[in-house]
Each structure stands twice: as structure tokens, then as C-alpha cells.
Amino acid sequence: MRYLISSFCLLFIACGPYPKKHNFQLRTTSNKTIHNPYFSDEKKDYVYKANIAVYDKLFSGIFIVKKLGEANHRIVFTTEMGNKIFDFSFLNDTFKVNFIIEAIDKAILINILKKDFKALIQEKIPVIKSYSLQDTLIYETALSNKKHFYFKTQQLNKIIRVKNAKEKVTFLFLEINNIIANQIKILHSNIKLKINLKSIN
């Protein structure tokens, strides 16, 4: 009986909200929006060497992001030899596939990439709640109607997309220099997909 109660307790904790599960302390929200600066400079061409691991397959290429205006980004992925793999446009809440090679022209995949890249480029996101954990400030948002937590220790260094109190996708911004993240990792927990980006310009 005692075990049963303990199990229930454990189950309850495990199923609790994500912030509670990770001991985040609720704070009064001072920031109304959180700012992601990593693709916010219109003058810069953002060029990364990309390595993508999907299940057991490895792909590599060049990942290019350009901010063309307010809430307007173009994202292109090419092989090292320059052949385009895909070319997407994000303008406000609209998304357009300008080009994609036949082999990967699958709605499920495009949708995953669209959601991931939206999190990379969305600059201002309204904050729903704020938390803290040691020296990290955590902001809860509803980017694309999905729960995203933004982690800021001096700079924004992590975004986590959460569903049912479980981490679905983790975005890590590493080797940050001013407002450039020289390394970015996108790690999926429920599917075997990892994207690693290293700045080359």
C-alpha cells in the first residue's frame, strides 16, 4: 500500500507542470517580451556549416539565414558544392517553400523544419510567465502556439519546446560573441533528429 502511495506521488510529480518538475521559481514578470538577437542584423549574411543527423543518416551542407526586413527571413540550405536542398521564406506568420529537392519534399519533414527555424529566427516573443533557477532567468512563451521556455544567463543560451511537461526540442546557442551564436544545436527528443550549425563567416 505504501508503495502504491509512493508510486502515485512519483507519478504526480512526474506529470506535474514542467517548471515545477524542474524547480523553477516563479517571478513577477518584468519583461513583457523576450528578445532573440541571433538572426536580427539585416546587414549580416549568416552562414553556417551544417551537420544533420536523421536516424542513422548523416547530411552536411551550408545553412544560410538572411534577415530581409521586419519579421522577414530567408533560410536556404545547400550542399558544400552549392546545390540547393531547400529554400524557405518566413514573413510575419506566413511560410513559403521557394524550393525543395524531390527526395525530401515531405509535408511532415517540412513542418518540423518550419517549426524549428521559426524558433531560431523569431526575434520578439511575448512572455506569459517568468521564472528563475539559480542565476538563470526563464521565460515561458507560446511561440507558434507551443509552449517554449527561453533560458537566459547573461545572454539567451537555450530554448526548450515542451509538450505535456516533456522536452520535445532543445535549441542551444553556444560560443556567443556579442549577438552572434557561433554554434547552434537543435536536438529533438522524440525523433532522431539533430542539427548542428557552426558559423563560417
Next chain:
Amino acid sequence: MRNIIYILFFMGTLLHAQTKMSTAESATLKAKVKTQAATIKTLLSDFTQYKHLDFLSNDITSSGKLSFKSPNMVKWEYLTPFKYAVLFKNETLFINDEGKKSNIDIGSSKMFKQLNTLIINSVKGDLFDENEFDITYFKDGVNSKVYFNPKDKKFSKYIKAFQILFNEEGDVVELKMIEPSEDYTKIVFSNRIVNTNLSDAIFNQ
């Protein structure tokens, strides 16, 4: 008025910088390139690649070395700003991505086989296959510029035209792959050495 005449005259000369070749001239060029290509047993060259995307402020530049050994071993090795090598050998595509090695068997893939042939032929300059391409010839100063437009509909979705710039001797100095969107990849060759002794070790991955 005189200024306008000067401007018009100047524009005229600019437009004439690239003129269409006569049938005789194109036949001479084709023969020259084909003869040259047939003598190439090995080729070593530096290259600089410019990826042009219309929306970017600057082209993305990378550079490296190209090695070719007849009949069908080609290695493209990027040295800056990243280390990446792709080797076509024995119907296999070997990739070395900053030390991480992988390979793809292209024996079964018609597209990769075509790609391999295409790469070898474009390095040599010999893409003169009228079944595969619509070919147009231009004079560009002392150089010759040839457009090869793929006839295959599936292929032309990816590459609208290959443009090869040949020098007076009929060597490939520049290769440009133009996409339907007009974005392109331009590869400029330099320090080209033909028929030097190339060890097979270069083609080990």
C-alpha cells in the same frame, strides 16, 4: 547630344563584348576542347567557389583543390573556410567531412552516375553532347563562353544552364552552374597543372 552618342557607342561596345560565334568558329572551339580533353590524363588545380544567392549581401566564398586522374577519379577538396572532401572513385562517392568519413554507393543510382560523368566532363570542358544539352557559343574577348542547357526536364529543374569559360588554349577557367531562379555557383580555376604525375594515394579517403 554628343554625350548621348558617346553613351550609345559605349553601350554598343559593351553589348558586343559577348558575341555569338559563327558555326565555323564554334566547330573550331569544340574540336580544340575535345582534343585537349582527350590528352588530359591527370589534372591538378586550385579553385575558388562563389555561391551567389540574390538576397545575400555577398557571395559565399570557399576554396580548395581539385584533383583528377583518368579515367574516372575526381576529388574536390575544400580547405577554407571548412575542411570537406568529396571523392568519386569506383562508382562510390566518399565523403570526408572534417575527419568524419562516409560513403555512398552510386553504382545503383543513375543520377549520381550522370553527376559523376558530368563533373569529369565539365572539369575537362567536354560537355559537347547535343543529345543532352542545347549548346550556344559566344566570344568573350579572347575567351569563349559556352552555355550548356540540359534538355532533360527533371535535370533542368535543378540546373538551368552550365556556363563554361574557356581561355584561348581551350582550357576551362571558369564553370558556372545557373539555377532556374538565376542563383548560381561559380567555380574559378587557377594554377592548373595538366598531366603531372599524381599518386593514387591522393585518391585514398
